[in-house]
Amino acid sequence: MSYSKGKTKSRGSFVVLVILAAFWLIPTVGLFITSLRAKGEAQTSGWWDVFLNPFSQDWDLSSYTTVLTENKLGASFISSLAVTIPATVLPLLFAAYAAFGFTFLKFRGREFFFSVIIGLLVVPIQGALVPVLKMFISFTDKTGIEISGQYAAAWFVHSAFAMPLAIYILRNYMMTIPNALIEAARVDGASNFTIFWRLVLPISVPALASFAIFQFLWVWNDYLIAFVFVGNERPVLTYTLLAMLGQYGEGWQAVAAGSFISLSVPLLVFFTLQRYFIRGLTSGAVK
Amino acid sequence: MKDLLTALQAVIAGIAITALIYWLLNLLIHRFPEKIKKKVEPYVFIGPVLFLIGAFIVIPTLQSIRLSFMEEEIDGSTTWVGLQNFKDLFAEEYFPKMVVNNLMWIAIVPFLTVSIGLAIAQFANNVGARSEKIFKSIFFMPMTISFVSAAVIWRYIYAYAPEGQDQVGLLNNIWIKLGGSPQAWFQIETFKFNNLLLMVILIWLSAGYSMVLLSAAIKSVPEDTLEAGRVDGANTGQIFFKIVLPQIWPTVIAVFITVLIGAMKIFDIVLAMTGGNYNTTVLAQTFYLEYFSYGNTGKAMAAVVILILAIIPVMFYQVRHYRKFEAAR
16 A cells, blocks of 8 residues: 555644645735736735725726737737747657657667767756857848747747757657567568657657647746847747836736736646646656 | 737648658658668657757857857957956956855755655645645646746735835735834845845745655655554654655655756846846856846856856766666666
């Protein structure tokens, strides 16, 4: 019997957890309440005032409509999606191919290349930013094709930096596929190409889903790459939010509404796909 | 909306192009004699990724290291200056304070994140399956929040207004209730207090991650080892520290390393909360500031190189650890 089962419930543990949970919840709840308050109120009293004086409150949803239009948060929302969706989907096939190679094929340098990939799991993005930016700019000078400042620049960089983690998660998963299955397909005359597309890729869908959730959250929440490669012409949510934070004229409730809009998407992803997310985590995801 | 359409087109085109690349490569190698084909085929599978990683991570990182020894003119030309950029960076007034800040982040955040995660995991193990699930969701939720949103959230807690004005910050309200006068928390540099306030945010964000992994490990501890302890008369504390903890130690280390790396690279929180002011700056923030605000490529690259050097030992540890793990399976 495992440690988790057959134990009596402990009241003491429950009380401690409630206290800790309050500490973990209060910041986000405060943000949400603030975002729903009228400007005058949010500027003069803390959000907990709604519990102290519940009948004299001015509730106001206009913060949301204001930030979406005036602060162009609506446009930023679209930009964030436009950066995030391709940056989540595009690395999948590349990573799956490589993971297949590392799991089922034997070749010289396999251990070496895989060790490099493990090492790159922790390499800081900052180390590559400036030369990549210069590379994009010189590419534009030579060909006239704009990359930097376009979504595509962020897609490339996010995809490349996603590779180590994606390959790591997918390879860990593919190693659980019985070798006999692959061998049987080989005996039947299937090429590696066919085995990958018809057998391994469909089996690997859960691992692909786990990685996709990670990558989606990572890209959606990223500020640095979006700042450097997409910039202020198509500002993403984190970019706009940081700019709003610098200008206090907006008022507390406006920044709160903006922030809540930004974190509503990750929260939605989290609550609907929690199972895959945690499975991905426990299968050895590090970033 | 047009942007979204572009993105969706890119997704479809991207998948089509990727599939096409692999398909063409596959066609190509099938024209080779069987013996060569067998040798080349694996590289068809990993080649495109090696190219991506080489072009966007490995080569640029090496170029950054080269740039740290260069001075860049406005026209983009570079001249070799040896260690001058590093000397300039070391001579900055903020440099020693920044090093202390970075060391504090890596000394405090991983330890507390693991300890709190462990405590929550252990307590949650004792409250019944349904409550456990709810509690876990609560602690885990901040993990999905961006650093920038977290900064907004915590600004409401640390907010300050001069005495006599309306205080909307939670911390100041509690402080005033306790008889204090309003404090500008971010400006309190005594004992690096303002740095600690920033660290609280990262701990708040990552404790859930640590809790999930450690909870899974705790649940896999075999019951009979605990039973043996109970029979021998060990109390709850002894069972936890002498029986459970040693068995989950590998997971503890893995979580510690992951949080450590996050603390080393910490950037967004500092940028969004203080902008590095009041002596709260860190390496990654220095890179950002020197490059994007002051246009000091040399100094920015020197900061990056120090960050890379700091991470290299962790990198070697990861690779060695993986090799051991691989040999064991």
